[in-house]
Amino acid sequence: MKNIFGTQLVLLRQKKKLSQEGLAKKLFVSRQSISKWENGEVEPGIDKLILLAEIFAVDLDYLLVGKSQSREVLLESKHLSKSFDSPVLKDINLSIHSHERIALLGSNGSGKSTLVNLIVGLSKPDAGEIIRHYNPKNDLSIMPQDNLLVNTYRVNEQVALSAQIQRVTDRELINQKIRQFNLESQLKTAVGKLSGGQKRRLCLLIAMLRPVKLLILDEPTVGMDLESIDDFWDSFEHVTGSVLTITHDFNQIDQYFTRVLLLKDGVIAADELVANIHSNNQTIEQWYRRENQKGERA
Numbered sequence: 001m002k003n004i005f006g007t008q009l010v011l012l013r014q015k016k017k018l019s020q021e022g023l024a025k026k027l028f029v030s031r032q033s034i035s036k037w038e039n040g041e042v043e044p045g046i047d048k049l050i051l052l053a054e055i056f057a058v059d060l061d062y063l064l065v066g067k068s069q070s071r072e073v074l075l076e077s078k079h080l081s082k083s084f085d086s087p088v089l090k091d092i093n094l095s096i097h098s099h100e101r102i103a104l105l106g107s108n109g110s111g112k113s114t115l116v117n118l119i120v121g122l123s124k125p126d127a128g129e130i131i132r133h134y135n136p137k138n139d140l141s142i143m144p145q146d147n148l149l150v151n152t153y154r155v156n157e158q159v160a161l162s163a164q165i166q167r168v169t170d171r172e173l174i175n176q177k178i179r180q181f182n183l184e185s186q187l188k189t190a191v192g193k194l195s196g197g198q199k200r201r202l203c204l205l206i207a208m209l210r211p212v213k214l215l216i217l218d219e220p221t222v223g224m225d226l227e228s229i230d231d232f233w234d235s236f237e238h239v240t241g242s243v244l245t246i247t248h249d250f251n252q253i254d255q256y257f258t259r260v261l262l263l264k265d266g267v268i269a270a271d272e273l274v275a276n277i278h279s280n281n282q283t284i285e286q287w288y289r290r291e292n293q294k295g296e297r298a
């Protein structure tokens with residue numbers, strides 16, 4: 001295990017453009033520990049292995065023994081179209097697989113929310129179909145744009161209520177999420193008194209109380225200050241399963257996402273792996289600006 005794990009760790013860390021120091025900080029260990037893991041001198045404990053798998057969005061099997069990642073198709077959309085006063089989505093063909101962290105990009109009004117609403121089943125397409133290879137009741141979670149929180153509740157009461165609604169009874173799992181989302185010291189604070197960033201983190205925690213196959217986030221950090229945005233995306237690393245997010249946090253996409261989709265003129269105008277964009281020495285913002293302007297300069 002040692003050699004493969006060490007090699008995998010180096011590869012994944014470099015792919016994510018993380019230094020040993022940067023990774024050590026995320027795991028609350030020393031840089032020397034990372035170095036020892038990578039050299040095969042010592043193995044991390046299971047808790048750190050799970051965190052590593054989360055941070056790199058990979059299977060434990062892939063991390064430990066290099067077994068190829070399962071690539072299950074979760075959702076397929078075929079020739080989707082949707083019009084309001086005028087056509088918004090014209091011909092959307094898209095597949096979402098397991099272990100993908102997808103950022104859905106596009107100008108204001110390009111139809112991102114309309115597409116997400118179709119995917120989660122909040123509205124119906126005029127034509128085309130969505131094939132879901134998961135149970136929408138159990139395997140889909142959504143973090144909406146607005147915080148659906150009870151401001152007068154304390155944080156622990158809010159979490160308990162949400163856990164009850166979702167029928168999550170494993171107390172240890174709930175406590176672990178609270179620790180992961182760094183909300184331990186706010187447990188007795190009234191939800192209404194949390195900062196904007198803390199509220200969004202609490203919403204993400206609630207959306208992730210149950211492990212789901214697909215998590216959908218609609219502009220999760222809108223209106224937040226820079227510090228809260230960083231804070232939020234740090235917690236995002238604990239998401240298991242696949243994610244589809246509408247976001248304009250370009251710096252964060254570079255760090256936390258695996259794939260970007262660009263919606264333009266009613267179609268998926270570009271669909272690219274973040275690693276491919278980086279290997280061309282581009283940031284996601286540079287890529288987005290170039291792709292989104294294509295055909296508009298003539």
Ligand SMILES: Nc1ncnc2c1ncn2[C@@H]1O[C@H](COP(=O)(O)OP(=O)(O)OP(=O)(O)O)[C@@H](O)[C@H]1O
Pocket residue numbers: 084085088106107108109110111112113114115
């Ligand atoms: N329920 C609706 N009734 C009428 N028009 C709608 C409705 N929902 C969306 N639209 C229109 O569809 C178009 C796409 O809207 P949508 O909200 O999907 O875009 P978006 O890419 O999410 O935009 P933004 O980045 O501004 O959030 C817009 O022109 C919008 O006015």
